[in-house]
Amino acid sequence: MVRDGKPEGFFYLDHRTVDLKYNVITDVYVTPGNVHDSLPYLERLERQVKRFEFKVEAVALDAGYLTTPICKKLKEKKIFAVIAHRRFHPTQGLFAKWKFKYDAQNDVYSCPNAQILTYRTTDRHGYRHYASDAEVCKSCPMLAQCTRSKNHRKVITRHVWEESKEWVRENRLTPAGKKLYKRRKETIERSFADAKELHGLRYCRLRGIKNVTEQALMTAAVQNMKKIAMHLSKTV
Structure with missing residues (x-):
């Protein structure tokens, strides 16, 4: 153990x-x-x-x-x-997941800068992936606090049974x-x-x-x- x-x-x-x-x-x-x-x-x-x-x-x-x-x-x-x-302890210097608000009616997430993360795919473990628009994110003043990905895209996951x-x-x-x-x-x-x-x-x-x-x-x-x-x- x-x-x-x-x-x-x-x-x-x-x-x-x-x-x-x-x-x-x-x-x-x-x-x-x-x-x-x-x-x-x-x-x-x-x-x-x-x-x-x-x-x-x-x-x-x-x-x-x-x-x-x-x-x-x-x-x-x-x-x-x-x-x-x-x-859960988020990566130091990055926004915690709870700061991204889920809109059940439209099935999207919104980031602290009020940008939308839309649904992209569901993986084999039942997690739905929501991704931001990299073109919008690369000029965002909060980018350094949001993601460290090379393509400037933020991805949030949500299980299909999350409710x-x-x-x-x-x-x-x-x-x-x-x-x-x-x-x-x-x-x-x-x-x-x-x-x-x-x-x-x-x-x-x-x-x-x-x-x-x-x-x-x-x-x-x-x-x-x-x-x-x-x-x-x-x-x-």
């Missing part, structure tokens, strides 16, 4: 889901450390819905899950999705979205912290996906027993 802010080495990832009300662990799935968090998510969500007949109304996820396929699927399923914002991602961003800024995401650190993050600090899940006892999965499932079972016992004690 090689990630910013994380130690480099050989690891396993425990992909875990918890419910909002009682913080009971509803799913555990172990993968090698080089598998991105977002890859197994939709499959694991579908598995829980089918197996337990959950009526999922909302989900709160960290920035690693902010991908267009996940946003699109959650929107299609009418699940209120709140996903943390992923900070789903924008919907998720809007959810995050609503009062309900802020409240839901705030609970995330009190539920799933707390669940992981307890597993590592109190139940020895910081290190694997044995190697191999099968053995690590067994350890992760047993740990989750113990945590759930404690959660259920605590809840029942309060209802007596």
